[in-house]
Amino acid sequence: MSVQKDSDLVEELRKGNVKAYRTLFQEFYDSLCLFANKYLQDFDNSEDIVQEAFITVWDYRKDINSYASLKSFLYTVTKNKCLSFLKNNARKNDLLNGASFFTEMFYEANVVEEETYRLLEKGIKELPDQSRKIIQLHLEGFKNQEIADELNISINTVKTLKKNAYKNLREIIGVFAILFLDV
Incomplete structure (x- = not known):
């Protein structure tokens, strides 16, 4: 997507355009599910988390000013929802002791990986x-x-x-x- 199309998408999203929201969902859903799955190791829950993240994006769409901030918001919301899910379920299993996915390095490495795959897939389609x-x-x-x-x-x-x-x-x-x- 070109810079102009990116900014148009953000502007339309801010206005509440459902088509722009759908385009955003189609562009990022698969990558965000893979990203969430790095934390959860459970694809069904990863999909649920990503759907919740998109609901959050819709709720805060008027606060998003650029395509870069939109991407950052998507990944950050997804990460935070994953970590909350893990913390809430930590009482059921002792999985979290010393878990590396709480580090910023884990987050950044996975954002870069998923964005690279997403762009590569997009580039291949073009x-x-x-x-x-x-x-x-x-x-x-x-x-x-x-x-x-x-x-x-x-x-x-x-x-x-x-x-x-x-x-x-x-x-x-x-x-x-x-x-x-x-x-």
Whole structure:
């Protein structure tokens, strides 16, 4: 998403636009579930926590001023809800003694990881059709010759398109790293 689209999304969200809210949900839901699951190790509860986090975003939407603050708010609310859930359930099990997920380093590392995956997935979706198929097959473990056979193209075409696709994806992730440092 471009910077302009990001700021438009935030502005529409602030106005209470349900479509903007739905777009935000679709963009972040999977990543936030994976992020929450790093804390909870329970995907069902992770999904519940993320849904609660989105309700909180809706409740505080008028206070969100930028896309960067929106992302930060989403991850922070999700983390806090996870930690509250763990503390409330700590009496049932003694899981929390010395748990590393209470550290800021654990939080930051997982935010970076999930944002990187989210952006990589988004970048792959934006690749030209043939390049996207090649990268998806490669990520599934296909070798160059297998990809060429699967798509009925030459192995040199596979190599060239894969090289260009990875170059584009590195640029996307590189831009993300710069933007993330500004947050």
